[in-house]
Amino acid sequence: MTKARSMPREKGLEKGPSVLREGYLYILNRRKSFQSDVFETRLLGQKAICMGGEEATKLFYDPEKFIREGAMPKRVQKTLTGEKGVQSLDGDKHANRKAMFMSLMSSEELDRLSAILEKKWENALDKWGNSKEIVLYEEVQNILSRTACEWAGVPLPENQVKKRTNQLVKLFETPATIGPAHWQGRHARNEADEWVEELIEKVRNGELEPPENTALFAFSWHKDLNGELLPFETAAVDVLNILRPITAISIYCCFTGLAVHQYPEEAEKLRSGDKNKLQQFVQEVRRFYPFFPFQAAKVKEDFIWNGYEFKKGTLTLLDIYGSCHDPKVWDNPELFHPERFSDWRESPFSFIPQGGGTYMGGHRCAGEYITLRVMHTCLDYLVNKMIYEVPEQDFSYSVVNMPSIPKSKMILTNVKRK
């Protein structure tokens, strides 16, 4: 057997503090300094491998090489993802659960979601016309949590919108925070789990009858590989895997608002409403701005790749942000240039803001088409269907704090329908 060569290795003990200090750039900085797309380090008290770039992404999404069981840090499960959801599964169990998600993503269902979203956006526009200023990020959270619940068949009485929206937002804003902010996130997770578990109980005992094409119906009645209904808690975690990320698209919408403001010459090209141009702009927002930093997995069995040894059980992080800024894939990655997508040859491993590989066979984000639809609608409203002013404010955003959100959250004034 060929002898493995040694992997570039970061010296010293636990590097968790460096991840907190350098955030989105932690892996990319070391890929540059080691001049290697793969290196070894220590994270969460264990040896870990970090990697990025197209070839490494191909490897990471090979289900024969990596598994997800036990890979996600507890603090992320206790806030963002919940426990025992689709993200934590492998093999046939994962395929069974992922099919449950993808059954909701037909073009008819995406059209239904777009129609709900436009109705909510129009209602919000009526309201915005009466206020002097709005905070785009917060307003869009509200629009999206309402949209998500209606689309998923989840009842959301008007007097609960604020409470439930805040809970959903805490799930994605707090995983990487420390202290009280993080504990608020854990509390929100407990409350949200309880809320949806009760709904599932009501569906199963006939008190609630959501339409059959909704997530609440589908997940309440989904059967696992043994022909059994999912435990209440698991079905609830996966319904929240629909509600939470749809609400989280508010971060991309906020960055979309920022891009329209900061790159007016690019926004000008969208005034004709050309769908391709809108799509290119949306793709560039997903590539350019920081959102999801890394994805974790564990080595399934010992193997050697490019001469480097991967030992069974080793925690491995894929560089999601860095792969979207990799000069080997993107010319001038730090330039906001939507037209780079005009002749984009799609590879499932080179553009991975929401994970790579395939939807059905792997862990690629189940909601990527929803995300594109929502961002497209948001962009079209901002550029072609609304008039507003953008006052002086702090537009800066961090590449350290995760998730990154522009400081001012995009304040707009004198908002009107065009």
Ligand code: HEM
């Ligand atoms: C807000 C923008 C979004 C971002 C940045 C994002 C990002 C991601 C990433 C990086 C992954 C992990 C890929 C992997 O495990 O390798 C993922 C998985 C997932 N996402 Fe998203 N996502 C977004 C929106 C959505 C939406 C709108 C939905 C559903 C409506 C959704 C549902 C899921 C699910 C269910 C998974 C787990 C897939 C699996 O493990 O097979 N996401 N997402």
